[in-house]
Structure formats: C-alpha cells, structure tokens
Amino acid sequence: MHIILVPGLWLDAATWGEVTPALEAAGHRTHPLTMPGVGAPAAQSSGIGMADWVAAVVAEIDALDGPVALVGHSGGGNVVYGALDARPEHVAHVVFLDTFPPTDGSSIWDFPVVDGVVPFPGWDSFDEGEVADLDPQTRADAAARAQSVPERVPTDPLRLSDERRRAVPMTMITSTMPADDIRALIGQAPAWAAELAAIEKLEIVQLNGPGEATGHWPQFSRPGAVAEAILRAID
Template sequence: MDVILVPGLWLDASTWDDVVPPIEAAGHTVHALTMPGVGADADGAGGVGIAEWVAAVVAVVDTVPGPIALVGHSGGGNVAWGAADARVDRIDRVVFVDTFPPAGGGIISEFPIVDGVVPFPGWDSFESADVADLDAETRQKWAARAAAVPARVPTDPIALSDPRRLSLRTTMITGTFPDVAVREVIAAAPPWAADLAALEHLDIVEIASGHWPQFSMPRALGETIASALTA
C-alpha cells in the first residue's frame, strides 16, 4: 500500500523519519510530505491556504498506483480529509493521529500571525497533556526545527463535497482524547464533529502519548499505523 504521511502545522517530512521504518517493514511504500509554504516568508507563503495543501496531497495521490492510505497528524488531519474527499475512489483508509475528521467548513485553529506568517508558538502555549511526554531535549530539538506556516492555513475552512468520504475506512490513533470521550462526542454529534459522527467504519486506537507521538514514541506510532492499515 502507498502510505502518504501529512504533517501537522510547523512540521516537515523529516518529522516522520523515525515513524517510517516500521511502516516500510510491514511492506508499505511511504511518502512523507512537506507542505507548500512551510518555512517561507510572507511573500513566499501569501498565496498558500488549506486548498493548496489539499491540492499538494492530491497531486501525490494522482502519481502513485495505490491502494492508498492517508495519514494526517493534528492539523494535517484536515488536509488528509480534504484530499480523501477529493479522491474518494483512490483512498483505501484514512488514519488520524491525535485528531479527527473535520466537518465541512471546519478550520484547524487560530494562532498569532507574526510578519505575515504563523510561527511555532512554543510548547507553553499547549495544554499540559499535549506535551507531558516530551522531555526538555526533545522540546528543544523540535522547537528549533519547527517552521512557520502560511498565515491562511490554520483558519481557512476546509471544503468538502463528496459524501462518499464517510464510507471510507477510518482510524483515529489518539493519545490525548480517550476512546470513551470520542464515543461521547459521536453520540452528541455537535456540528463541528458532524463527519466524525457520520463515519460508517471507525476504529479508535489509544496510545500512551501526548499530541506529538512521532517525537515521544515514533517506533510505536509507526507500528500502530501499520497495524491500522490491516484492521
């Protein structure tokens, strides 16, 4: 299977490096992506929004033979879901890493814009549960490598148009949102979780991590992703 890894905000393809080996060992071909405009200044990133990120993933989908799994971490989940919607017939499974499928019109989140881009806001801006498993060395390493993202990307609404996306096999690998909490959201079905509540095939896998398992437990994350592809 061709596995396309979509990073979250401020991350590039290299953040998947230690996750990839277990996936490849399971016989899959991995395509780790860096999204357009990451690390660029306002001039270079000004024309880049969530639609351009989705289009970048779709472009990869269109070049590989498949079957295809899309894996999105955090805000990359919105991007993966947008690409799945655009190419439903090509996608075998979508895996969300500590995130969930957005409803149409949903955004990633709001972060401060500085000099026309959104820089990494620092670990202290996140909930303690998100970062509790990241030691000081890990935080320093990845904060130094985090890159600004285009200003529009975090708050651009995602465009979804093909309801067949709801029939795709979907897995949530979650470290900060326990299974029971996900089930409660599904039962309540608030508008922001409309797609989550309407999924026809959903597996939820809990892992003992915060929001960035690719940093705190990369091999275990890779093994979990590989297992999800055959569930």
C-alpha cells in the first residue's frame, strides 16, 4: 500500500525518517511530504493557505496507483482529512497521529506571526505533558530542524463537503489524551468533536501505557511504536 505521511506544523518530510523504514520493510511504499511554503519567507509564502496544503496531498494521491493510506500528525490531521474529503474513493485508511478529525470550518490554531510567517514558537509554549518524553538533546535537534510555515495555514478554515469521507476506516493513535477520554467524547459529541462522533469505522489506539510519558511528537521519541501502530491500523 502507498502511505502518504503529512507532518504537523514546522516539520518536513525528513521528520518521518525513523518511522518509514519499518513501513517499507513491511512491504509498503512511503511518501513523506514537505508541505508548500515550509521554510519560505513571506514574499514567497503569503499566498499559501490550507487549501494549498490539501491540494498538495490530493495531487500525491492522484499520482499513485493502488490503495492509499493517509497519515497526519497534529495539524497534518486537518490536511489529510481535507484530502480524504476530496478523494474518498481513493483512500483505504486514514491515521491521525495525536490529533482529531476536524469539523468543517475548523482551523489548526492561532500562533504568533513574525515577519509574515509562523515560526516554531519554542518548547516552552507547549504543555509539559506534550513534551515530557523529549529529552534535551531531542528537543534541541528538533527545534534546530523546525521551519516556519505560511501565515495563513494555521488559521485558514478547512472546508469539507463530501460525507462519504466518514465511511473510510480511520485510526486515532493517541499519545497525550487517554483513549477512554476520547471514547467519552464520542458519546457526548460536543460540537467541536462532531466529526469524530460521525465516523463509521473508527479505532482508537493508545500509544503509551499507564504512567508512561508519550508526548505530542512520538515520531521523535518512539518512532518504532508509531510505525507498529500504523502497520496494525492499515494491515
């Protein structure tokens, strides 16, 4: 199967580098992406928005023959869900890595803009539970590799129109929110989680065990576990 991997904000294709070997060894073909405008100054990226990121994934889907699985980390979950909405008949499975299926009109988050782009805001801007599993060296290495994203991407609304997306099998790999809490949300179905509650075939996989810290970037801290969870989801 073709596996398209979409990173979250400030990350590029190389950040999947410790996850893809196990996927390839299992017989799959991986396609990690760097999204348009990542690392580019405002003069080159000001016109790039969420629709352009979705279109980049759709173009990758259209270029491939055979079944396709989409994997989206963090804000990349919005991107792959938009691509699924555009091509539901061509996607065999969607995997959300520590993120939720977004609703129509939702956006990623509002981050500070500097010189017309959104730079990596630093580890101190995140909750301790999101970074507790990243040692100082890993944090330093990841921050050094982080790149700015176009100003519009984090706040552009995602547009969804094809309800056939909800019939495609999906898996949530959670590492910062207990699986039981997510299942409770499905039962409560608040407006911001309406799409989550509407998915017809959803599996929830908790990456960390009781008392075990696994933060929001498990592709850095536990890439082998992430790869194993992806393989179990799509096989």
